[in-house]
Amino acid sequence: MNRRYIRAFLIAAAVVVAFVVLHYGCQESKDLTAGDEAGRVYVAPGTYDEFYLFTSGGFSGQIGVYGLPSGRMFRVIPIFSQDPEKAWGYSEESKPMFMTSHGFIPWDDAHHPKLSQTDGVADGRWIFINANNTPRVARVDLASFKTAEIIEIPNSGGNHGSPFLTENTEYVVASTRFSVPIPNEDVPISSYKENFKGTISFISVDKEGAMDVAFQILVPGFNYDLAHSGKGPSHGWAFFTSYNTEQANTLLEVNASQNDKDFIAAVNWKKAEEYVAQGKVKTFNASYFRNYFDEKKHMGFSEQKNTVKVLLPEDCPGLIYYLPTPKSPHGVDVDPTGEYIAAGGKLASVIVVHSFSKMLKAIENKEFETTIDGIPVLKYESVIGGEVQNPGLGPLHTEFDGNGYGYTSSFISSEIVKWKIGTWEVVDRIPAYYSIGHLCVPGGDTRKPWGKYVIALNKITKDRYLPTGPELTQSAQLIDITGDKMKLLLDFPTIGEPHYAQAIPADILMKNSKKIYPIEENQHPYGIKAEKDAKVVREGNVVHVYMSTIRTHFAPDNIEGIKVGDVVYFHVTNLEQDWDIPHGFAVKGMQNSELLIMPGSTETIVWTPQKEGIYPFYCTDFCSALHQEMSGYIRVSLRGSNVAIMYGTGK
Amino acid sequence: MKTRSKIIIIVASLLLILTFFFPIWYIDLEAPQYPEGIGLEIWLSKITGQNPNDLDNINGLNHYIGMKRIEPNAIPELTIMPFVIIFMIVFGLVSGILGKRSLVYIWIVLFVVMAAVGLYDFYLWGYDYGHDLDPNAAIKVPGMAYQPPLIGSKMLLNFNAISMPHIGSWILVLTVVLAAVALYLDKKNKTFEVSNA
Numbered sequence: 127m128n129r130r131y132i133r134a135f136l137i138a139a140a141v142v143v144a145f146v147v148l149h150y151g152c153q154e155s156k157d158l159t160a161g162d163e164a165g166r167v168y169v170a171p172g173t174y175d176e177f178y179l180f181t182s183g184g185f186s187g188q189i190g191v192y193g194l195p196s197g198r199m200f201r202v203i204p205i206f207s208q209d210p211e212k213a214w215g216y217s218e219e220s221k222p223m224f225m226t227s228h229g230f231i232p233w234d235d236a237h238h239p240k241l242s243q244t245d246g247v248a249d250g251r252w253i254f255i256n257a258n259n260t261p262r263v264a265r266v267d268l269a270s271f272k273t274a275e276i277i278e279i280p281n282s283g284g285n286h287g288s289p290f291l292t293e294n295t296e297y298v299v300a301s302t303r304f305s306v307p308i309p310n311e312d313v314p315i316s317s318y319k320e321n322f323k324g325t326i327s328f329i330s331v332d333k334e335g336a337m338d339v340a341f342q343i344l345v346p347g348f349n350y351d352l353a354h355s356g357k358g359p360s361h362g363w364a365f366f367t368s369y370n371t372e373q374a375n376t377l378l379e380v381n382a383s384q385n386d387k388d389f390i391a392a393v394n395w396k397k398a399e400e401y402v403a404q405g406k407v408k409t410f411n412a413s414y415f416r417n418y419f420d421e422k423k424h425m426g427f428s429e430q431k432n433t434v435k436v437l438l439p440e441d442c443p444g445l446i447y448y449l450p451t452p453k454s455p456h457g458v459d460v461d462p463t464g465e466y467i468a469a470g471g472k473l474a475s476v477i478v479v480h481s482f483s484k485m486l487k488a489i490e491n492k493e494f495e496t497t498i499d500g501i502p503v504l505k506y507e508s509v510i511g512g513e514v515q516n517p518g519l520g521p522l523h524t525e526f527d528g529n530g531y532g533y534t535s536s537f538i539s540s541e542i543v544k545w546k547i548g549t550w551e552v553v554d555r556i557p558a559y560y561s562i563g564h565l566c567v568p569g570g571d572t573r574k575p576w577g578k579y580v581i582a583l584n585k586i587t588k589d590r591y592l593p594t595g596p597e598l599t600q601s602a603q604l605i606d607i608t609g610d611k612m613k614l615l616l617d618f619p620t621i622g623e624p625h626y627a628q629a630i631p632a633d634i635l636m637k638n639s640k641k642i643y644p645i646e647e648n649q650h651p652y653g654i655k656a657e658k659d660a661k662v663v664r665e666g667n668v669v670h671v672y673m674s675t676i677r678t679h680f681a682p683d684n685i686e687g688i689k690v691g692d693v694v695y696f697h698v699t700n701l702e703q704d705w706d707i708p709h710g711f712a713v714k715g716m717q718n719s720e721l722l723i724m725p726g727s728t729e730t731i732v733w734t735p736q737k738e739g740i741y742p743f744y745c746t747d748f749c750s751a752l753h754q755e756m757s758g759y760i761r762v763s764l765r766g767s768n769v770a771i772m773y774g775t776g777k
Numbered sequence: 778m779k780t781r782s783k784i785i786i787i788v789a790s791l792l793l794i795l796t797f798f799f800p801i802w803y804i805d806l807e808a809p810q811y812p813e814g815i816g817l818e819i820w821l822s823k824i825t826g827q828n829p830n831d832l833d834n835i836n837g838l839n840h841y842i843g844m845k846r847i848e849p850n851a852i853p854e855l856t857i858m859p860f861v862i863i864f865m866i867v868f869g870l871v872s873g874i875l876g877k878r879s880l881v882y883i884w885i886v887l888f889v890v891m892a893a894v895g896l897y898d899f900y901l902w903g904y905d906y907g908h909d910l911d912p913n914a915a916i917k918v919p920g921m922a923y924q925p926p927l928i929g930s931k932m933l934l935n936f937n938a939i940s941m942p943h944i945g946s947w948i949l950v951l952t953v954v955l956a957a958v959a960l961y962l963d964k965k966n967k968t969f970e971v972s973n974a
Contacts, residue, residue, distance in 0.1 A: 642830070677837055703830035704837070705813070751841065752915055 167604065167616040169196040174636070177568050177629045179581060180239045180253055181602075183207075184623030187234045189255060189266065194568075194579060194629060195604055197618030205264045205273045206234035206257050210719035214273075217721060218695070218730040219650075220419075222426035226278050227413045231260045238289060238352075238626040242331075246293040246357045246573035250634040252335055254289040254298050261285035263298055265335050267421075269638045274419050277337040280412030280434045281308045281325045281344075289329075290353040293361050293573075297395065298337065300327040301366045305347035305373075309410065318375040322347035325436070326366060326446075328395055337416065341402050341435045343393065343446060346499050347373055349382070350391070352457050352523075357573050358464035360482040362396035365467055367455040382454070383473060387506065389448035390458055390469060392485060401442045407435035422649045424727050440500030447489060448498065449480055450506040457523035457564075461532065461547055462573050466511055468532055470521035477521050477534055479550065481511030512550040517543045522563060525570030527577030527607055533570070535562040535582065542582060542605065544612060556612040558582040559590055559601060567607070568629035576631060580605045580612070583624040590617055600624055641705040643726030652697035653728035657681045662773040669694045669771075675709040675723065676701040677750040679775060680743075683758030687771035690738055690764055696721070699728040710746025713760065720746045735762040778876035782959040786881060789955035790869030792948055796862055797821055801945035802899070804925055806835070807937040817847075818943065821858045824849045842934075843914025844906060844923055854898060861891065869956075881960055888953045900927050 169175050175193030178200075183190055187207030191200045208215030208224075215224055215232050224230050234257035241248040252274070253266045261282035265275040279285055279300050287301030305322035307313055313321045324347055330340040348368040356363040371388045374381030401407070410433065417428045439446050449467075452474040459468045467480040488508035495503045518536025521543070525533050531553070534543045540561050544554040564583045568576040582605060587598040599619040606613040645655055654660060654672050660681040663670045669692050674681045680698075688694060698711045700723040712720035713733055721729045735741065744757035763769040778786075800818035805827070807814070815834060816827040824847060826832040836846045849855055865887065872880035907924025910917075923933050930939040 702837075704834045 163613070163615050166606065167195040167197065169193070169198075174632055176632060177576075177579075178632055178635055179566070179627055179629045180241075181583065181620050181624035181627040182236050182239050182255060183621055184237065184625050185233075185235045186622055187236045187257075188621070189236070189239055189253065190621045190624070191271070192618070192620070193632070194581070195615065197602070197604060197616050199621075201271060202621060203266055203271055203273070205255060205266065206231075206236055206260075206262070206276070208232040208719075211722060213719050213721045213729060213731065216719035216731065218732060219425045219728075222428035223273060223276055223417045223419060225415045225417050225428040226260050226262065227280075227415065228260060233259075234262065235259045236264075237286060239628050240289050240291050240298070241628045241630055242295045242335075243291055243293055243572060244295070246361075248569055248572055248628070248630045248634070249295075250630055250638065251295075253628065254291065256285050256288035256300065258284055258286050258303065261300065261302075263289045263300060263329060263337065265331075265337060267335075268635055270421070270640045272419070274335060274421075275337055275417065277329060277339065277416045278414040279325075279327050279329070279339065280414040280431075281342060281410065281436070282327070283324070287350040287353040287366050288327075290355055290364070291331075292355040292364065292395070293357055295331050297340065297355075297364075298329045298331055299353050299355065299364050299366075300329060301325070301350035301353055301391075302345075303349050303351065305349070308344065309412070315375050318347065319373045322373070322375070324348060324350055326350065326391065326393060328364075328398065336418065339414070339431075339434050341398060341407060341437055342410075343398065343437045343439065345391065345439070345446070346501070348389070351455065354458050354460050354467075354571065356464050356482065357460055357462065360460060360464040360467075362394065363482070364393045364395055365458045365460065366391040366393070367451065367458045367469060369454040369472075385453070387450040387452050388455055388471075389503070390451045390455065390467065390480065391501075392447045392449055394445060397444050398437060398442070401437055401445065402435060406441060407437055409433050410436050421643075422647060424643070424648065424650045424653070424729070438500070444489075446501050447485070448501055448503040449485065449509050450495065450503060451478055451480070452476065457521075457534075459524040459526070459532075459571060461526050462528055462575060464573075466547060468524040468534070470523055470534055472520055472522060472537070474521065475519075477514035477517045477524065477532075477545070479511045479514065479547075480509050484511060485509045512548075514543075514545045514550045514552060516552055517545065518555065523565060525565055525567040525580065526575055527567055527570065527580075528575035529577055531607075533565060533567060533580050533607070535565045537561050537563060537585070540584075542580060542612065544607070554610065554612055556605060556614065558584055558603060559617070560584055560586040560588060564624070564626045566627035566629055568631070576629075578606070578608055579615075579629075580607050581627060581629070583620070583627055585623075587619070591619055641725075642703050643724060645699075645701060645703060645726040648699070648726055648728060650697070650699070650728035652695070652730060653699045655699075655701075657701065657775075660773075660775075662687070662771050664771055667692050671696045671773075673698045673711075674701050675699070675711065675745065675756075677707070678745075678752035678756045680711075680745075680756065680758050681775040682773035683775045684761075684777075685758070685773045686761040686763075687769050687773075688735060688760055688762045689767060689769075690735055690762060692735065694733045694735070695730055696733065697728055697730045698723050700725050702726070707749055708747050709749055709756075711743065712746045713743040714741050722747060735760075738762050738764050738767075778878060778881075778959075778963050782963040783873050783876050785955055785959040785962070786869060786873030789952045789959070790866050790873060792952050792955070793862055793866045793869065795948050796945045797859070799944035799948065800825075801943055801949075803827065803941055803943045805937075805939040805941075807939065808935050820855075820945065821862060822855050824852070824855070839923070840911075841914065841916045842921075842923060843911035843917070845909065845911075847906075854902075858895075865891070869952075878960065878963065881956055885953060885956050885960075888949070888956075892949070896927065903927065 177194040179192040181190045189203040204214040242252040261279040267274040283304035283306035286303035289298045302324040308323045325342045349370040351367040353366045370382035454472045455469040457470040493508040518539035520538030566581045582603040584601045587601040604616040702725040741760040802819040805816040925938045
């Protein structure tokens with residue numbers, strides 16, 4: 127009797143234990159699996175990401191700044207776009223940065239950020255980015271994360287194959303996506319083949335970063351797409367993909383997709399320098415602007431240029447060659463050794479990898495297929511290093527990990543394909559979500575990649591995140607490439623639209639990141655160094671308000687004697703010398719924007735009051751417990767009024 | 778005095794020159810919103826922030842609760858102290874050169890008096906600084922005073938205020954110790970001589 131009960135109890139206990147172990151054990155197992163990836167991207171509160179990632183904002187005209195591996199967004203840098211948060215393009219100091227031969231252009235389609243390099247490695251001084259629409263290149267300082275310079279490119283119909291840098295930042299290159307008559311003129315569009323041309327531009331960069339269009343090469347009217355400069359043995363050369371070698375001017379999706387091969391243009395820029403030095407240039411008249419920001423004066427300046435030096439391939443043997451490349455090639459990516467040039471053809475079924483050394487030999491042996499406008503076309507079989515078979519559909523862009531592998535984004539099949547340099551075999555592939563455009567290995571386009579991650583930059587987002595109406599931010603994935611197999615670690619949204627990205631170890635930039643501008647170094651002509659220097663000065667119908675701001679008041683904060691129709695310049699100096707304490711400044715009904723003034727800096731905004739009355743102004747950036755009290759009044763009187771200029775604080 | 782002791786006195790005197798180049802005291806303010814730290818260094822002739830701009834930023838912070846601005850130019854001690862130290866250097870050198878024990882004793886006593894007066898003066902300043910609050914201050918906490926500790930740490934609202942001697946003070950201490958050592962060594966020698974006699 128007792129033994130029977132004991133046996134029953136033991137059986138029941140065993141069943142319960144088995145259930146518990148199987149049920150909760152499995153769950154634990156799942157949790158552990160999930161925790162592995164989560165742990166890899168977890169950056170504990172108060173600690174820092176390993177890398178900065180810079181992505182282009184595309185038609186937003188900006189650069190997004192993120193951390194890796196967390197995928198957190200830290201900042202949006204306005205470059206070609208006005209931004210009322212920072213008064214970029216609204217303050218009088220920043221307006222000159224937007225000047226072009228077409229007038230003030232307050233937006234652009236910003237495609238490719240590129241970090242400055244020393245000896246073929248990212249050095250963290252600057253990041254450059256191209257404007258695709260109104261052809262320009264901008265340089266952003268990576269100590270202040272602020273745009274330092276923007277140069278317009280003359281004789282350009284659209285600046286897509288840009289701003290790729292040479293190994294020591296000697297040049298930033300640019301190439302024309304759209305062809306136009308050069309110089310531009312009124313001709314029938316159907317005369318494309320006769321009249322439309324392109325240019326490849328070499329923009330010199332001096333030690334302080336100042337840019338100048340050193341020379342251009344006049345090239346056939348193809349659509350030039352992307353570029354990269356050579357490294358090591360191929361230093362001195364730059365490479366540019368092209369499509370529309372059919373020279374179509376309408377329905378390009380059909381008419382520009384007929385030829386089996388388009389070209390990579392290979393430019394020997396060392397030889398170009400020789401030709402320029404020999405005076406073999408044609409001087410073209412061209413109006414274009416260079417705009418730069420003086421960090422001591424806290425002001426932008428604009429200078430107009432009127433001529434540009436142009437080299438003609440017919441007159442300059444050895445300057446430029448075409449490498450036949452299947453089909454509508456997009457990326458042209460040079461491996462870390464500088465020997466291999468990988469081309470992703472949007473409509474190709476293979477990734478073609480040209481060999482630089484074979485190219486030199488083919489040139490030496492004059493193994494030409496034909497000549498186009500004085501440019502020799504090398505034989506495909508003479509320059510090819512290898513072909514990667516089955517690379518997915520629509521291969522676009524390749525980056526390298528420094529361990530002998532290339533990673534190529536394939537748009538149509540929505541995947542990243544990993545392949546071996548030299549054997550050209552595909553060794554791994556991983557889906558991207560969805561329709562990957564470009565990708566980024568930190569330093570993956572330099573001599574020394576940091577081959578830990580690859581970031582997929584996707585064009586389509588669909589169901590990756592919570593929906594936000596018809597429009598969604600773009601989607602990025604962080605993928606681990608330290609093992610044989612790629613491993614997806616994280617999804618993160620990115621502001622529209624990333625066309626390219628660059629990443630760099632955080633410690634290279636962190637140590638130089640600016641905290642404040644020393645007030646004693648402020649050379650702004652309307653800046654003041656102390657509250658006692660605040661004043662209001664009338665010059666005809668123009669009024670200059672020399673204002674200071676510090677927690678938690680403006681000086682002056684009561685202003686009288688302004689008349690309807692006066693042009694009032696508020697020059698606001700932030701006297702704070704504490705990190706991350708900007709002050710804002712906004713007037714009710716201001717027609718342009720507010721100001722956001724960094725510690726030690728001076729910014730100016732113009733206001734033209736339209737009606738008499740009392741106008742409040744206030745600080746827009748929360749800065750202290752008394753932020754709401756940080757405000758003042760401007761009295762505006764009728765034009766003929768005899769109210770005198772009067773101002774003060776605390777009286 | 779024996780030559781060895783004379784030399785020690787002279788070296789101790791010259792050591793005092795270093796007090797012109799190092800802070801005497803520091804006051805640290807620790808708070809969550811200042812992860813990089815914020816604090817003051819008090820020197821013979823000036824008060825500075827530990828980081829550039831800390832003094833201005835502390836003045837900015839403290840005006841919310843009505844504390845007076847620290848204006849180094851308006852503090853007479855910062856004008857007086859350099860001369861006191863110069864006097865002590867000269868006094869020490871003269872004592873060392875002449876080798877008179879009585880002068881060294883006086884030197885040591887002057888140091889102790891100077892230190893006591895200095896600390897008391899510092900206490901009075903701290904008391905006034907922490908209690909004499911602007912009645913128009915934006916933030917008033919009834920019954921609260923903001924006197925930093927003379928030595929040690931103390932919570933003042935959300936700041937942990939830490940007040941400690943800095944290198945300059947330790948140099949002063951070292952000087953006194955060396956003077957005492959010199960006297961001791963000289964006395965020891967005297968005893969030996971007496972024994973011989």
